[in-house]
Amino acid sequence: MSFVEVNDVAVSYDSFPVLQHVNLEVVEGAFVTIVGASGCGKSTFLRLLLSQEEPTAGSIRIAGVHLPPRPTPDRGIVFQRYSVFPHLTVTDNLILPLEFEHSAAFGRVFEPARQKLREEVEAILQRIGLADARDRYPAQLSGGMQQRLAIAQALLKKPRLLLLDEPFGALDPGIRRDMHDLLLGLWQETGMTIFMVTHDIAEAFKLGSRLIVFDKMRHDPSNPAAIGATITYDLPLRRLNTLGDDFARTSVSAAATLDESVSILSNDALKTPGVEQ
C-alpha cells in the first residue's frame, strides 16, 4: 500500500486555481524531489502535506489516514529560512522538542533534569558537526550550519515524513554538496520518506529516488491565471532506498539517465512562455 496517497487534489485562492487534479502515490522510504517554475504550486503542495493549508478539493492520506487539520510531529519540516528559533542556542534548539515532550504545561525542563536532555542530543550535535558551536545562537552560525541545525531539529521527533522547502536555496555550492551528503546519509539511516522542493534540477536528480514536476497542462496567454498546475512529469530515478541499499551503484545508474532527463525537462516543462524563468 502506498504511504502517501494524494487523490485528485485542487487548491484555489479566491477562485484562482493554483493546483488542479493532483494525483500521486508514494511508497514509504521514497525521496521525492519536486521541481517546477516559480509560482507553479510546488510549495503549496508541500504545505498541503504539512497541513499548513487545506486542499480546496480532493483528499490526502498518509499511512492510510486522512491528514489532521494542523501540523503534527509525525511530519517534520525544514524551511529555507526561519526554521530554527533565534532566541535559543544550538543546544537549546535541539532540546526544545524534548522539553515539549517532558513538560506538558510549560514546555520547560529545569536543571538537573535538563542536563540529561543535553546528553541525549550530544550524539546529534556530533553528527551534524555543531558540537563546537553548541552555545552559539543561530545568528552566529553560517547559513549551512543553520540548515544543519534545522534538519537535525526536524528529525528529533523521528518523523516518518520529512518535508523540505528549498532548504539549500540560500547556500553556496560547496556547502550545498556537504548538505546533500548529510541528507542522503540521514535518509538511508532512518528510512523515512522525504519530499523536497527545489529550484535546482541537478540537485533534484542527485538526491531523489523519484522526481516530479509541477506545471500547467496548458497555457492560456490571455488569462494565465485561469489554469492551475498539476504533476506533468513523474520520473522514477533509482530503486527505492531501503536500509543497506547499495547507494553508490544506484547513483551511477541514475547518473546515466541524468543528462537525457535534464534535457527533456529543460527543453519542455520548465521553459513555458508567459511563466517566469
Place this chain on the structure above:
Amino acid sequence: MSTAKGKITPWARLGLGALPFLLLILVYAVGSHIRRAANPTDKLLPSLDTMAKAFWRMATQPDQRSGDLLLWSDTALSLARLGSGILISASIAVGVGVLIGYLPKARAMLAPFVAAMSLIPPITILPILFIVFGLGELSKVMLIVVGTAPIMTRSLAQAVMDIPDEQIIKAETLGANGLQMVIRVVLPQIWPKLFTAIRLGLVPAWIFLISAEAIASTGGLGYRIFLVRRYLAMDVILPYVAWITLLAYTLDRIFYLLSRRLFRWAHLEGESL
C-alpha cells in the same frame, strides 16, 4: 547601520558626545554673566554656583515644614508613580499584545479598540481620572497607564505578528501545544521588544507624570518645579529639570543594558541606540 568613514576611538567618542553639552553650559554661563552684570539680583538666569548651592540645599537640608530632604522625597514619590504606571502598562501590553498578535479572533475584537484608545489625548482624560479616582496616587498612575498602555500594547502585538509563521509551524511539528508555544516560542521573542516598548513608553510617561503632579499633588518632582515657579526660583527649577533628565536617561540606559544582558541573541546583529 554603522557607517564606514573611519573608526572612532572611545576617547574621541566621549569627547565628541560631551561637546554639545559643554557648549550649552558655556552659552548659559555667558548669558547669565551678562544679565547679572547688568542686574546683580537677576533671578532668570542664576549663576551655576547659585544653582549648585540650591540643589545641594534641596538634597541635604531637611525642609523646615516637613523635615524631609525634598530632592530625595520628591524623587522617590515620582519614581514610585512612574514605576507603578509603567509596570501596569507593561503587564497590559504583554497580555493584550499577545492575545492580539497570536489569536486572530482576539485581534479582530481588540485591535480596533486599542487603536482607538491610543488616539485619545491622555491629558483630556485627566479630569475624569481625578473625578473617578480622586486626587491621590491612583489617578496619577492611571494617567501614565492611559497614556502609555495602548501604544505599548500595539507595538507588542506587532512584535508577536512579526514572528515568522514558519516558527509557529515548526514548533507544532516539534510537538508544541498552545501554551508551550506561547511560553517557549512567542514570549521569549517579545521580551526584547517589551524592553524597547518600555523605553519608548517612558518618554510620554514622564510627560504625564510631571503634568499630573503639576496639577494636583503634594509632592514629587513635577509638583516641586511648579511650586517654586511662584517665587521665580530658577535656581531650583533648572537643576530639577537637569535632574529629571538625568533620571530619564539613566532609566533608559538601564533598560537598554538589561536587554543586552538578558537577551543577547536579540542584539547580535547591527548597532542599536
